[in-house]
Amino acid sequence: MLVQQLVNGVMLGAVYALIAIGYTLIFGVLGMLHLAHGEVFMVGAFVGLVVATKYSGNVMLALGAAMLATGVLGLIIERVAFRPLRGAHHLAPLATTIGAGIALQETARWYFGPEQQGFPSTIALTLWELGPLRVSSVQVFILAAALLLMGAVHVFLARTRAGRAVRATAEDPTVAGLLGVNVGAVIALVFFVASALAGAAGVLVGFAYNSVHPFIGVQMGVKGLVVMLLGGLGNVPGAMLGGLVLGVLEVLGVAYFASSYRDAFAFGAVMLMLLLRPEGLLGLRLQRRD
Amino acid sequence: MLIQLGINLILALSLYFPLSAGQLSLGQGGFMAIGAYAASWLTAALGWPWPLAFALAALIAGAVGALVGLPALRVRGIYLILMTMAFGEIVRVFFLNFAPTGAAQGFRGMPFVTTLPLVAALAAGTALLAARTAGSRMGRAFAAINRDELAAEVIGIDVTRAKLASFTVGAAVAGLAGALWAHYVQFIEPEEFGFARSVMPFTFVVVGGIDTFWGAVAGAALLTLLPEWLRFLKEWRLALYGLAMLAVMIVRPQGLIDHRLLRAVRRWRPGHTREAA
Amino acid sequence: MRYRWLSVIVAAALVTSALAGTAPAAKLAGKSVKLGAIYSITGKGAEWGEHSKIATELAVDEINKAGGIGGVPVEVLIQDTGTEVAPAISLARKLILEDKVLAILGPCFSSEFEALAPLLDRLKTIIVSQCSAKPGISALSQWAFRNTLTSDKQLAPAVEIWQKRYGIKSAAIIYDSADAVSAAEGSAVLPALLKKAGIEVKESLTYQTKDIDFSAQITKVKSLNPDGIALGSCYQQAANIVREARKQGLKQSFLAGACTGSPEFAKLVGKDGENSVIGSAGWPDDPRPKTVAFLKKFMEKSGGKKPNYGGMRSYDNVYIMKWVIETGGVTNEAKDLDADRDHVRVGWTKVKDFDGITGLTTINAERDGGGRSTVLTVKDGQFVKIDY
Numbered sequence: 001m002l003v004q005q006l007v008n009g010v011m012l013g014a015v016y017a018l019i020a021i022g023y024t025l026i027f028g029v030l031g032m033l034h035l036a037h038g039e040v041f042m043v044g045a046f047v048g049l050v051v052a053t054k055y056s057g058n059v060m061l062a063l064g065a066a067m068l069a070t071g072v073l074g075l076i077i078e079r080v081a082f083r084p085l086r087g088a089h090h091l092a093p094l095a096t097t098i099g100a101g102i103a104l105q106e107t108a109r110w111y112f113g114p115e116q117q118g119f120p121s122t123i124a125l126t127l128w129e130l131g132p133l134r135v136s137s138v139q140v141f142i143l144a145a146a147l148l149l150m151g152a153v154h155v156f157l158a159r160t161r162a163g164r165a166v167r168a169t170a171e172d173p174t175v176a177g178l179l180g181v182n183v184g185a186v187i188a189l190v191f192f193v194a195s196a197l198a199g200a201a202g203v204l205v206g207f208a209y210n211s212v213h214p215f216i217g218v219q220m221g222v223k224g225l226v227v228m229l230l231g232g233l234g235n236v237p238g239a240m241l242g243g244l245v246l247g248v249l250e251v252l253g254v255a256y257f258a259s260s261y262r263d264a265f266a267f268g269a270v271m272l273m274l275l276l277r278p279e280g281l282l283g284l285r286l287q288r289r290d
Numbered sequence: 291m292l293i294q295l296g297i298n299l300i301l302a303l304s305l306y307f308p309l310s311a312g313q314l315s316l317g318q319g320g321f322m323a324i325g326a327y328a329a330s331w332l333t334a335a336l337g338w339p340w341p342l343a344f345a346l347a348a349l350i351a352g353a354v355g356a357l358v359g360l361p362a363l364r365v366r367g368i369y370l371i372l373m374t375m376a377f378g379e380i381v382r383v384f385f386l387n388f389a390p391t392g393a394a395q396g397f398r399g400m401p402f403v404t405t406l407p408l409v410a411a412l413a414a415g416t417a418l419l420a421a422r423t424a425g426s427r428m429g430r431a432f433a434a435i436n437r438d439e440l441a442a443e444v445i446g447i448d449v450t451r452a453k454l455a456s457f458t459v460g461a462a463v464a465g466l467a468g469a470l471w472a473h474y475v476q477f478i479e480p481e482e483f484g485f486a487r488s489v490m491p492f493t494f495v496v497v498g499g500i501d502t503f504w505g506a507v508a509g510a511a512l513l514t515l516l517p518e519w520l521r522f523l524k525e526w527r528l529a530l531y532g533l534a535m536l537a538v539m540i541v542r543p544q545g546l547i548d549h550r551l552l553r554a555v556r557r558w559r560p561g562h563t564r565e566a567a
Numbered sequence: 568m569r570y571r572w573l574s575v576i577v578a579a580a581l582v583t584s585a586l587a588g589t590a591p592a593a594k595l596a597g598k599s600v601k602l603g604a605i606y607s608i609t610g611k612g613a614e615w616g617e618h619s620k621i622a623t624e625l626a627v628d629e630i631n632k633a634g635g636i637g638g639v640p641v642e643v644l645i646q647d648t649g650t651e652v653a654p655a656i657s658l659a660r661k662l663i664l665e666d667k668v669l670a671i672l673g674p675c676f677s678s679e680f681e682a683l684a685p686l687l688d689r690l691k692t693i694i695v696s697q698c699s700a701k702p703g704i705s706a707l708s709q710w711a712f713r714n715t716l717t718s719d720k721q722l723a724p725a726v727e728i729w730q731k732r733y734g735i736k737s738a739a740i741i742y743d744s745a746d747a748v749s750a751a752e753g754s755a756v757l758p759a760l761l762k763k764a765g766i767e768v769k770e771s772l773t774y775q776t777k778d779i780d781f782s783a784q785i786t787k788v789k790s791l792n793p794d795g796i797a798l799g800s801c802y803q804q805a806a807n808i809v810r811e812a813r814k815q816g817l818k819q820s821f822l823a824g825a826c827t828g829s830p831e832f833a834k835l836v837g838k839d840g841e842n843s844v845i846g847s848a849g850w851p852d853d854p855r856p857k858t859v860a861f862l863k864k865f866m867e868k869s870g871g872k873k874p875n876y877g878g879m880r881s882y883d884n885v886y887i888m889k890w891v892i893e894t895g896g897v898t899n900e901a902k903d904l905d906a907d908r909d910h911v912r913v914g915w916t917k918v919k920d921f922d923g924i925t926g927l928t929t930i931n932a933e934r935d936g937g938g939r940s941t942v943l944t945v946k947d948g949q950f951v952k953i954d955y
Contacts (some may be wrong), residue, residue, distance in 0.1 A: 001786060001787065005527070005787075008780075009783075011782065012780050012782070080536065084543070089543065091459075095497055096540065099493075100536055101534065103529045104532075110525050111476070114610070114614075115803075116803040118807070118810070136815070139814075194620060209779040209780055210835070214781070224373075229372050250780075254784065258387075259772070260745075263382075263383050264380060270373070270375075271376050274369055274376070294657075394750065395678070398682055402686075476682070476686060482651070482653060
């Protein structure tokens with residue numbers, strides 16, 4: 001049973017990681033928190049739901065559409081809630097993103113209704129027995145998609161020109177600007193990528209747990225913050241690791257203690273982490289790769 | 291409505307105290323929960339008279355604030371935000387599992403105490419405290435730390451003590467808001483004091499302006515009354531509330547009320563009083 | 568001679584007025600009969616509140632087209648609690664103290680009801696819940712009424728049917744410890760009923776309302792391999808638990824109660840939930856003519872959604888309210904408000920065999936709805952009634 005529970009934890013963790021990577025990328029380049037990131041996730045889940053329902057459960061199409069839509073949404077949020085505030089007090093974007101988050105929640109509530117909705121069960125469910133372990137096709141798909149996306153982000157940051165620009169901006173926006181990096185474009189790019197990842201996470205959660213409703217972003221956003229912190233602010237591999245750690249912790253907590261302590265693990269870990277190791281699990285920063 | 295406004299005002303001021311010393315807390319919901327549960331336990335289970343219960347509840351919240359404030363001294367900026375957020379959530383999980391106060395099912399049985407005059411008096415008292423603090427030695431120390439911690443230390447301000455004091459007072463005031471709230475609705479449950487509750491005073495203060503305590507007052511008033519004013523929009527009400535918040539911040543990133551506006555108001559008196567933009 | 572005619576007329580008048588509801592009631596004073604409603608139109612109980620709102624508006628429309636209550640139109644001020652307790656209380660207070668309503672319909676959720684009920688002795692106005700099912704909480708005040716079956720009554724026949732149909736000898740319980748009625752079911756109602764039926768409870772697991780991942784609980788249940796799984800859960804999470812179980816290869820039958828009794832549950836689980844048994848308090852596809860007529864009108868207003876039993880009972884509640892006001896001595900004069908509120912309270916204790924869309928309604932001595940439980944199962948994404 002323990003092994004099976006670990007698989008459950010990894011599944012949950014993979015989703016947390018995708019959200020946290022977005023947070024950490026944005027924090028890395030701006031040094032600011034994006035408190036509507038959870039709502040971006042929610043919008044992704046709904047777009048995925050609509051596309052999957054309309055096109056007879058085409059998962060890949062749903063994923064692609066959701067990522068594109070949330071990527072664009074990310075650009076809009078950057079334009080509206082961050083750019084006008086550059087140079088203002090560092091708390092100001094917290095308020096604008098909370099405002100944007102409320103507006104997104106309410107728009108979704110108005111358009112889709114407040115009820116929870118589930119994805120059509122489309123990926124034909126196959127179960128594979130691996131010794132004591134049982135893995136379903138849905139799980140394999142979600143894990144594969146999450147890993148693939150994380151790998152893509154890693155390659156993007158480490159190997160591409162644009163990725164180098166992102167890292168340079170994270171290191172020092174002024175210097176990067178002087179060296180010819182178009183900082184505004186880099187920030188927009190980061191918002192696009194980060195938001196698309198959150199959108200993908202939304203679709204995956206929809207498929208894995210069938211829970212899509214307008215207020216799901218609040219909880220996921222908070223979990224994403226926790227994971228970002230566990231991984232170290234601005235640290236992409238750290239966010240991946242942090243996601244897995246939190247997912248496994250939560251599942252084991254529910255399995256061996258009680259569900260009412262679920263969040264205690266997440267936030268207890270945060271408190272400890274801040275006191276003992278504020279630089280995060282890996283203790284690395286975005287720019288010092290690997 | 292006005293009772294809620296009063297409680298929100300006190301809650302906003304509870305965040306103003308630590309913020310005036312440069313410390314943002316996203317865990318006021320946790321302190322509010324402690325105050326609410328402590329006061330309710332005292333009146334409902336032990337039958338204490340409410341003034342005593344309220345006072346002790348605020349003291350307990352303040353004491354917890356001091357305890358949290360100590361480790362929080364080590365972290366700042368975004369780390370402090372996340373740490374206080376985690377604290378608030380841990381308090382919520384604690385009450386979620388704490389059987390003597392009903393755990394997840396909530397707690398009831400407290401008398402109806404929170405009348406409008408009481409709330410108004412306590413809100414005015416808190417505002418007065420904030421005003422007096424701002425002009426006092428301690429208040430100037432807070433402001434100095436807020437501007438530049440290192441410089442403050444150099445000119446001989448006991449930064450540790452001042453920060454701890456600001457945090458403790460803020461926690462006690464949030465505890466008082468919790469006690470008032472609990473004796474208004476006469477029922478409390480852990481989920482009421484979650485992340486959303488902690489975000490509330492934060493938006494009040496940031497939208498109102500973090501320069502002076504007038505900002506906290508203005509922010510709490512505007513953001514509590516706005517959803518009521520927008521009632522005619524029916525289902526679009528809250529969406530517009532969110533957009534309004536966004537718009538205010540874009541137009542006035544420093545918040546509605548800042549030093550400049552206050553100075554302008556003072557200069558223009560007694561002739562005209564300018565509305566906040 | 569003259570006297571004989573007179574006595575016939577008097578006798579006829581007496582007979583007519585004795586047939587409750589058929590006699591034209593005394594004309595009420597005032598411009599309108601004002602009622603309040605506190606429904607959970609947003610938040611976790613959104614669907615319950617939305618259906619209650621639609622059904623209430625339907626009933627109000629019908630009544631007003633037919634001449635109102637006691638000759639004056641009825642007006643229901645519907646407020647949204649957000650499925651949270653604090654707003655439920657402050658809204659009830661506002662309706663009673665400021666809007667001066669005669670009585671309040673709702674709230675649906677037991678958490679809201681349980682918190683509000685103890686305050687009613689002071690507010691002296693009744694509340695009538697359409698779906699709160701946690702046993703025992705109407706006892707908190709003589710002003711607290713519920714026109715629905717408590718979950719022990721909903722589940723009792725369901726447990727027997729479940730046991731017989733699927734040969735259940737052992738079970739695991741999964742319940743929401745943060746939701747009032749689900750927690751009562753999971754920690755008290757189900758253990759007692761299962762024990763009485765001789766079913767062994769192998770494990771009792773909890774989750775929290777906001778959880779979306781139930782994999783840990785299902786994996787644990789799987790390792791114990793019980794014959795069936797009993798849920799204390801609202802329909803959203805219940806559906807997700809069922810689907811998660813199927814994902815992990817569990818084929819067991821599910822049993823569920825009050826908060827699962829929404830047609831949305833059947834829609835969400837689809838084929839995965841076809842061997843489940845739900846103890847409930849209303850079936851939207853009931854072939855009674857009254858219910859059929861209501862269903863048609865409801866679906867026109869709801870965009871094709873079928874009502875949950877909270878919606879169905881809200882509709883009945885407005886009509887019962889009409890009967891109580893017209894026959895209970897209410898004058899609707901502003902000066903009589905306190906007396907009128909008490910008349911309404913007394914009237915509700917006398918409701919017996921009221922013929923509504925959920926069948927015959929009787930309010931019992933505990934001020935809860937009596938009658939038979941409706942046991943449902945899922946077929947083709949719809950609720951189907953199991954006769955017993």
